[in-house]
Amino acid sequence: MDTQRETDRHRLRRNLVLVSATLAAAAAVCAAIFGWSWWSAAHDESLQFARDRDDVLRIGQQDIVNFNTLNYKNVDAGLNQWLDSSTGQLHDEIAQGKDDSKKRIQDAKTTTTAKVVDAAVTQLDDRAGTATLIALVDTVVTPEGGQAVTKRNEFQAAMTRTPSGWKISALGPVPVGSAGS
Structure with a gap:
C-alpha cells in the first residue's frame, strides 16, 4: 500500500509540474502576443498622425x-x-x-x-x-x-x-x- 501511495504522490507531483509548465508557457505566449500588439499600436504611423x-x-x-x-x-x-x-x-x-x-x-x-x-x-x-x-x-x-x-x-x-x-x-x-x- 505504501508503494501505491508513493506511486500516486509521484504521479501527482509529475502532473502538477506538467500543468505548471504548461500554464507558464501559455502565459509567456500571451505576454508575447500582447506585447507585440502594444508595440505595434504604439508605433503605428496612423496613431502618430x-x-x-x-x-x-x-x-x-x-x-x-x-x-x-x-x-x-x-x-x-x-x-x-x-x-x-x-x-x-x-x-x-x-x-x-x-x-x-x-x-x-x-x-x-x-x-x-x-x-x-x-x-x-x-x-x-x-x-x-x-x-x-x-x-x-x-x-x-x-x-x-x-x-x-x-x-x-x-x-x-x-x-x-x-x-x-x-x-x-x-x-x-x-x-x-x-x-x-
Whole structure:
C-alpha cells in the first residue's frame, strides 16, 4: 500500500509540474502576443498622425485665441503672446511692427477677448511639418467706457512645426467660398 501511495504522490507531483509548465508557457505566449500588439499600436504611423492632428487643433485654437485677445492696458503682454504663438514671416512682421502696433492698440483703448466656437484641421502634412486649420471665433470687443460687442469671424491659420512645437505661420480670414464647401 505504501508503494501505491508513493506511486500516486509521484504521479501527482509529475502532473502538477506538467500543468505548471504548461500554464507558464501559455502565459509567456500571451505576454508575447500582447506585447507585440502594444508595440505595434504604439508605433503605428496612423496613431502618430492622429496625435499630430490633435496637437495642431489644440495648439492652433489657443494661438488663434492669443491673436484675438488683447488688453490695451497691457499691450506688451499681448504682443509677446503673438510673438510666442507665431513663426516665420508672421513672427518677423510682428517683431518689426511691435512699436507701431503698440501705439495703435493703446490709442484705440479697446479690450478684446476671444473664444473658439469650432475648429478643424483641414490639411496636415506631418512629414513636412505643415498644417492648415480653420476656426470660427467669437470675439468680445469692449471699448473703454463703451458697451461690449461680440463679433463672429472665421479664420484660417497656416501652422508650422518648429523645434518648440506647432506655431502659426500665417493667419487671416477664411477665403470667400471656402466655408462649407
